[in-house]
Amino acid sequence: MRTVAVLLAGGVGSRVGAGLPKQLLEVAGKPLLAHCLATFDAHPGIDEIVVMMVPTHLEAARELAAPHAKVTAVLPGAESRDATTRAALAALGDDVLVLLHDAARPLLDAATITACLSALADHDAVTVAIASADTVITTAADGSMDQTPDRAGLRRLQTPQGFRAPVIRRAHELALADPRFVPTDDATVVRRYLPEVTVAVVEGSERNLKVTTALDLVIAEQLLR
Numbered sequence: 001m002r003t004v005a006v007l008l009a010g011g012v013g014s015r016v017g018a019g020l021p022k023q024l025l026e027v028a029g030k031p032l033l034a035h036c037l038a039t040f041d042a043h044p045g046i047d048e049i050v051v052m053m054v055p056t057h058l059e060a061a062r063e064l065a066a067p068h069a070k071v072t073a074v075l076p077g078a079e080s081r082d083a084t085t086r087a088a089l090a091a092l093g094d095d096v097l098v099l100l101h102d103a104a105r106p107l108l109d110a111a112t113i114t115a116c117l118s119a120l121a122d123h124d125a126v127t128v129a130i131a132s133a134d135t136v137i138t139t140a141a142d143g144s145m146d147q148t149p150d151r152a153g154l155r156r157l158q159t160p161q162g163f164r165a166p167v168i169r170r171a172h173e174l175a176l177a178d179p180r181f182v183p184t185d186d187a188t189v190v191r192r193y194l195p196e197v198t199v200a201v202v203e204g205s206e207r208n209l210k211v212t213t214a215l216d217l218v219i220a221e222q223l224l225r
């Protein structure tokens, strides 16, 4: 069975607001996407890398991918993260383990990839997650404080998230038919539509941050130097 890393780089980075998709912005001397490519290319458990790039910047992604022998395709992303995931899954076979990773997380380390692959030996699905260092609340309809869920049972999701390809493909097919739900990650799609599937949880790291705002670029730069 082949293991394919999919780098989700189909977003425009509106919250960073740089005028360039954030995955092409440089931290510590190279674009976020290039950091991710290097990490997956160097990992012995990864056979293949597929890059899903915002359609307006496919050529830039191809240039960054060129030095990496494991990259087999650079394909156009779609209008939403879940649509980009579906486009990637459509390009993969069935006898595949797929790791879906945000190209906006340039600080992923090899140990986390290894832990995900180990979990996939026993499970059909895995996500990386970390505990919250803050107390978390829910808010009421008027914006005021409502509940304070027990933090012991709360985790913040990160990527990569790994799956046997037929499992994540089936879950996304079911999600697509459900207009009530707009997923923001893939493990949640599996839990919601294939509740019989156990999603293993691998410990992540605060370092594996998602560059979402301009401040995250500053933090990533410091951490990578």
Ligand SMILES: Nc1ccn([C@@H]2O[C@H](COP(=O)(O)OP(=O)(O)OP(=O)(O)O)[C@@H](O)[C@H]2O)c(=O)n1
Residues within 6 Å of the ligand: 008, 009, 010, 011, 012, 013, 014, 015, 016, 022, 023, 052, 077, 078, 079, 080, 081, 082, 084, 085, 101, 102, 103, 104, 105, 210, 211, 212
């Ligand atoms: N249509 C999309 C939207 C997002 N992503 C990817 O999913 C990851 C997480 O998404 P997010 O941080 O929301 O990225 P953007 O959509 O680019 O950010 P924003 O919402 O600020 O525009 C990113 O690596 C992003 O490139 C994607 O592949 N295709």
Ligand SMILES: C[C@](O)(CO)[C@H](O)COP(=O)(O)O
Residues within 6 Å of the ligand: 081, 102, 156, 157, 158, 159, 184, 185, 186, 210, 212
């Ligand atoms: C997939 C993800 O990074 C897990 O934390 C997150 O759900 C992406 O959310 P975004 O709003 O699309 O950045």
